[in-house]
Amino acid sequence: MTISxxxxxxxxxxxxxxxxxxxxxxxxxxxxxxxVLTPIAxxxxxxxxxxxxxxxxxxxxxxxxxxxxxRGSGTNLSGAVIPEPGDSVVILTNRLNKILEINQEDLYAxxxxxxxxxxxxxxxxKEGLFYxxxxxxxxxxxxxxxxxxxxxxxxxxKYGVTKDYLMGLEFFDYKGDLVKTGSRTVxxxxxxxxxxxxxxxxxxxxxxxxxxxxxxxxxxxSEAMMAIYDDVNKASETVAAIIAxxxxxxxLEFIDQKCLKLVSAHAxxxxxxxxxxxxxxxxxxxxxxxxxxxxNKNKEICGKIGAKSxxxxxNPEEKDKIWTARRNxxxxxxxxxxxxxxxxxxxxxxxxxxxxxEVSRIAAKLNLEIGLFGHAGDGNxxxxxxxxxxxxxxxxxxxxxxDEIFDVAIKLQGTLSGEHGVGQAKAKWMVKETNQAxxxxxxxxxxxxxxxxxxxxxxxxI
Amino acid sequence: MPDQERPRPASLKDLAEHLxxxxxxxxxxxxxxxxxxxxxxxxxxxxxxxxxxxxxxxLENLAHETIKDAKxxxxxxxxxxxxxxxxxxxxxxxxIMEIFIKARSFxxxxxxxxxxxxxxxxxxxxxxxxxxxIIRLSGFGQKFFIKRVNQTVNAFKAPILNPFIGDRRFxxxxxxxxxxxxxxxxxxxxxxxxxxxxxxxxAPDKLFSxxxxxxxxxxxxHKVGVFASPDLVCCGLPVLxxxxxxxxxxxxxxxxxxxxxxxxxxxxTPCATCAANIKENWPRFMDRYLEEEKKAVAALSVKTLxxxxxxxxxxxxxxxPTTPAPKAKIVTYHDSCHLKKSLGVADQPRAIIRxxxxxxxxxxxxxDRCCGHxxxxxxxxxxxxxxxxxxxxxxxxxVNPDLVVTGCPACLLQLMDTxxxxxxxxxxKHVVELYADSLxxxx
Numbered sequence: 001m002t003i004s005x006x007x008x009x010x011x012x013x014x015x016x017x018x019x020x021x022x023x024x025x026x027x028x029x030x031x032x033x034x035x036v037l038t039p040i041a042x043x044x045x046x047x048x049x050x051x052x053x054x055x056x057x058x059x060x061x062x063x064x065x066x067x068x069x070x071r072g073s074g075t076n077l078s079g080a081v082i083p084e085p086g087d088s089v090v091i092l093t094n095r096l097n098k099i100l101e102i103n104q105e106d107l108y109a110x111x112x113x114x115x116x117x118x119x120x121x122x123x124x125x126k127e128g129l130f131y132x133x134x135x136x137x138x139x140x141x142x143x144x145x146x147x148x149x150x151x152x153x154x155x156x157x158k159y160g161v162t163k164d165y166l167m168g169l170e171f172f173d174y175k176g177d178l179v180k181t182g183s184r185t186v187x188x189x190x191x192x193x194x195x196x197x198x199x200x201x202x203x204x205x206x207x208x209x210x211x212x213x214x215x216x217x218x219x220x221x222s223e224a225m226m227a228i229y230d231d232v233n234k235a236s237e238t239v240a241a242i243i244a245x246x247x248x249x250x251x252l253e254f255i256d257q258k259c260l261k262l263v264s265a266h267a268x269x270x271x272x273x274x275x276x277x278x279x280x281x282x283x284x285x286x287x288x289x290x291x292x293x294x295x296n297k298n299k300e301i302c303g304k305i306g307a308k309s310x311x312x313x314x315n316p317e318e319k320d321k322i323w324t325a326r327r328n329x330x331x332x333x334x335x336x337x338x339x340x341x342x343x344x345x346x347x348x349x350x351x352x353x354x355x356x357x358e359v360s361r362i363a364a365k366l367n368l369e370i371g372l373f374g375h376a377g378d379g380n381x382x383x384x385x386x387x388x389x390x391x392x393x394x395x396x397x398x399x400x401x402x403d404e405i406f407d408v409a410i411k412l413q414g415t416l417s418g419e420h421g422v423g424q425a426k427a428k429w430m431v432k433e434t435n436q437a438x439x440x441x442x443x444x445x446x447x448x449x450x451x452x453x454x455x456x457x458x459x460x461x462i
Numbered sequence: 463m464p465d466q467e468r469p470r471p472a473s474l475k476d477l478a479e480h481l482x483x484x485x486x487x488x489x490x491x492x493x494x495x496x497x498x499x500x501x502x503x504x505x506x507x508x509x510x511x512x513x514x515x516x517x518x519x520x521l522e523n524l525a526h527e528t529i530k531d532a533k534x535x536x537x538x539x540x541x542x543x544x545x546x547x548x549x550x551x552x553x554x555x556x557x558i559m560e561i562f563i564k565a566r567s568f569x570x571x572x573x574x575x576x577x578x579x580x581x582x583x584x585x586x587x588x589x590x591x592x593x594x595x596i597i598r599l600s601g602f603g604q605k606f607f608i609k610r611v612n613q614t615v616n617a618f619k620a621p622i623l624n625p626f627i628g629d630r631r632f633x634x635x636x637x638x639x640x641x642x643x644x645x646x647x648x649x650x651x652x653x654x655x656x657x658x659x660x661x662x663x664x665a666p667d668k669l670f671s672x673x674x675x676x677x678x679x680x681x682x683x684h685k686v687g688v689f690a691s692p693d694l695v696c697c698g699l700p701v702l703x704x705x706x707x708x709x710x711x712x713x714x715x716x717x718x719x720x721x722x723x724x725x726x727x728x729x730x731t732p733c734a735t736c737a738a739n740i741k742e743n744w745p746r747f748m749d750r751y752l753e754e755e756k757k758a759v760a761a762l763s764v765k766t767l768x769x770x771x772x773x774x775x776x777x778x779x780x781x782x783p784t785t786p787a788p789k790a791k792i793v794t795y796h797d798s799c800h801l802k803k804s805l806g807v808a809d810q811p812r813a814i815i816r817x818x819x820x821x822x823x824x825x826x827x828x829x830d831r832c833c834g835h836x837x838x839x840x841x842x843x844x845x846x847x848x849x850x851x852x853x854x855x856x857x858x859x860x861v862n863p864d865l866v867v868t869g870c871p872a873c874l875l876q877l878m879d880t881x882x883x884x885x886x887x888x889x890x891k892h893v894v895e896l897y898a899d900s901l902x903x904x905x
Contacts, residue, residue: 025534026509028523029516034493039519047508074510075495094508118499139499331553338489340554390489 003043003087007064011046014056019095021045030071030090034137035079035425036341036389042069042083047092051112051170051209054096058207059176061089067454070203072114072142076149077342078423080202080459091207093144100210102127107215108167108184113144113208117151130218132159135419136330144208150200152419154326157377158250158284159216161419163199168212171198171205174450184212202421203456205449219250219284223295224319225312227279227302228272232256234306235277236352239376241301242281243349247294251282252377256356259329259371259384266335267328269321275308277356279376280326282319329373330384337369337386341398345409346380346418358408359383366397366404380418406432427462470571477532480568481525484561488525491518491556497548502832503541506849511538514548514558521565536569541843543836543850544703545799563702563746570705583709587696588716594642594692597668601635608634614889617882628844631882632875633669640667640674641692647678648724649687654777657687659726661717661740661766663733664696665871673871676898677732677769683901684777689724697736700838702743710743711750718758728776729766732894734870735837738804740766768801769894770869774810781817790822791864795893796854796877797830798870811869811893818900826857826866833868835876851880858888865889867896 003022011020021027022044031039043066048054061068067084070091074081083090097114102124109124109131117138121131134153135141141151147169152161168182181194198205229235239252255263256277264271272278279302283294295312302310313319334340347355356372359381363370374381383405387398406416406429416426416433431439442461447453471477497514498504504513511520517539523529542562549558575583586593608618617631640662651657658681666674681688698713721729731737744759751759773779793815802808808830815823834840834850858866858881866877866888877890 021509023534024529024531025520025538026511028529029510029519029538032493032519034495036492073495073498092508116499137494137496140495331555334492334494334554335490338486340492388489390485 003066008044010060011044011057014053014060015046015048019047019049021047030074031083033074033079033081034077035082035423036339037079037082037424040083040085042090043087045090045092047095049095051096054091054093054207054209055172055176055178057091058172058174061091062174062176062452062454065452065454067457069456070144070148070207072145072148073116073137073140075137075141076145076421076423077344078149078417078421078425080149080421080423080456082424084457093208094142096209097142099123102129102215103184104129106184107217109213109215111143111211111213113142113147113211115143117141117143117146124215125218128218129215131165131213131215133162133165143211143213147199147208147211148201148203149421150419152375152378152380154251154253154375156375156380156419157252158248163196165214166195166199166211167214169195169198169208170210172207172209174206174452174455178209179206182212200421202423202460204446204460205455217286220286221288221291222250222282222284223291223312224280224282224322225295225299225302225310226322226325227281227307227310228275229277229279229306230275230308231306232277232356233353235279236349236356236376238279238302238305238307239352240350241305242298243377245297245301247283247298249281249298249377250284251280252375253280253326254278254352254372254374254376254381255280255326255329256372258369259333259373262332262336262371263325263328266332267324269325269328271325280322329371333371333384333386337388339387339389341385341387341402342420343383343385343402343405344374344380344418344420345383345405345414345416346378347409347412347414349377349379351412351414352376352379352381354412355381355408355414359405362401362404362408366401368394368397368401370401375418378418379414422460424458427459430461471568472572474527474530474532474572477568477572478525478527480571481521481565484521484564485525487557487561488518488522490554491515492554493519494553496551496553500547500551500831502543502545502547502834502850503846505853506846512541514552517542518556518558518561521561524569532569532572536573539566539569540839541846543799543832543834543839545832545836546803547799547832550803559742560746563743566703566705567707568705571707575704575706579704579706583701583704583706584712587701587709588712590641590693590695593695594639594668597635597639598642601637604635612882612885612887614887615878615882616889617878627841630844631879633878635669636671638671640671641690641694643671644690645692647688647690649689651687652685654685656728656777657689657726658728658730658772659721659724660688660690661694661697661729661731661733661736662690663731663736663871665875666732670871670874670892673732673892673895676892676895679898679901680769680773680894681730684773684779686777687726689726691720691723693720695720697733697739699735699739699743702739703838707747707750711747714744714747714759715755718755721762722758727765728772729762730769730772731766732769732869732871732892734768734798734801734805734807735872737766737768738800742804768805768807768810768869770810770814771805771807774813781813783813783816784819786822787819790820792862793821793823793896794826794858794861794863794866795823795829796826796833796858796866796868796873798868798873799830799832801869802830807869811867814893814897815867818896820900821896824861824863826861826863828853828857831857833873833876833880835872837872840876847876848880848883851876855880855884855886859884859886863888865891867891867893869893
């Protein structure tokens, strides 16, 4: 580490004593995120406590030509907050965790970037409001991180993802100057839509200090059901048919046989393990009668397309049981083998059968165990490879499988990542999904906003 | 003893090899970070090295020699209450307690123990009569330097002790420990047809002797035969938490020998920590016991119970819910980590409270969030412990109770300290005391 003592003192002047970490043991704890990638330790970790401190830390870092990575809770799955090589700085936002305003009349909230998603959703729920985006890590993820990666979740089909709730932003540019965009109004067309640029920018353009999020009234009624299939194709035909019938379930999840077997073994949940796949469907809305009507229609469609059976939850306990199965998928896959590589290549809904058969072809070809589950309503499946990262030969096959899955997704007119982000893991694939001109355009944009290329340089586009 | 044949890690390379024996456990952490949601220490500091994921990463680095500074890893490893919240919440089912307990013993083995810990763990704890004598003398001496600071909580402070225990509020010592007063108790199997070994643990025996009396009263009331020996020693958890596995094995061997002097159906304790330790940690060191010890440890891990679980699940005492009396006191219940997360005991104490018409149970928010005591953690990281305790205190106060009840002596200490520090007029009791008070005076 070659960061000078004098510079460390400058950081200390901004944040106070305990919030600048330089010891090996502390730095190593920021060398990773939730992606299965090689850790890189930063030279320095700084934890500002206020927006003002945050701006000064960004400026100091930029002025000293140090690469920086902004980190919330470090739970993304694409290596978006693995530090840059060399003398890099990690700037933590998790102490900026105040909810500044919840506005009942105008249905929005103003928050600092370090607020935890789940705590925020709980807090607004207590006020009778609803913040729908629910990424799998919501109990620990920060909203700043959710905006930076445009986090999705189980409710995407009906309620959208983080970008659909972003009304406004304040962020620091490379000079440490505060930039403002958006507003507290439903409509706002002043200036460029910088929020649209910053969402899913993965820490490459600026550093958020304040976020305005839209809130909505919560649904008053909901119904959940489980549809069981002998044939994967029929499951995905059902997904298309439900939407063609103009029903928009809030959640429409797919679980394949491999996952069902693992869940049933690990979590001791009774599941139809002979089924080729199941769909878990929840419809919600403002009126009980309307929701019931949608649920009945849904059930009818499932049957007509060829579901072997459809189980409708009759009470909250049964509903909870249905979702217990879904909640236990990832834990069960994670316990099967030491390492869990969780992908999120996404295809148009109609291509799900093709994606399912391609993934099973790849698994067979490379002799790997791949479970398949996810958000069928969004075409956003999670092929999950169970392996042991210590087995280098096997891990080569894992990497080959991931590459092939990306290839297939692109061939099916899909995308590399529905919700996990590009990060460090998929940056090299950007050309393949788009083209060289797109990458050049993005890089030029980046150079204009970050002339020294110090904001999370190896992520997003390279 | 076989464990003495086992050499301590002598070099960093040697330490790395010891840690590599945990590699299969370490590798199952997928770095999802969900432990952040429940870790009390992380909830206070927001530092990654303070949360399980960070600690596991550091141990992996030490095991692969990508970090050389074992001392700084050890410091971070010890910033952990061993409350088990992360393990309960871990989606990958990582055996976190196994990792931390063993890693602490490897790292402490390499770094050495220090003279004070050595004195306490190796000289005082294994000698129950010496330990009782020290407590007795302290009990005599305390009136000269302790001062009551909160009537309702019944907590004291002693400025003279500040350099050693911080500005802490604590209960006063009884005149005599339970074991010194009663000596050996070995009563016949009663009409319940059951006999238990009563394992009190250090705090109930020497500090909260009223709790021990209450436990004995309940067992006698329900006609349970009791074996309680003044020669039982510390269950070994504080010793193990400091990484002294040899000291721990000595205490265990001593306790096993003592327990072999009587036959009993269950081992019962009012100390959640002792119960959790006997059930979970004693068997962790199977490869280091003598043959007959192995059998005894395996048997005890099955028949050790928290006293409330014994009452409800074994004795089948009925605790029907009652309507609280008009002047019933408001009680809120704090789930001890060892009781709920290790032993799965959460409904039984609540059932007991709900059966008592003098009390009305009102749940506090985050009732099962760790109070921040963690035994010796509180001694070595008092500021952190206080900060975690403050959140618990705020949750307790939010339901405006007359008293807070729990099932663990370490939690009792923490609750007394934090409530007293905030000048709250809220009494602190063990659930066993509430039940014992409701029973007619025996004999």
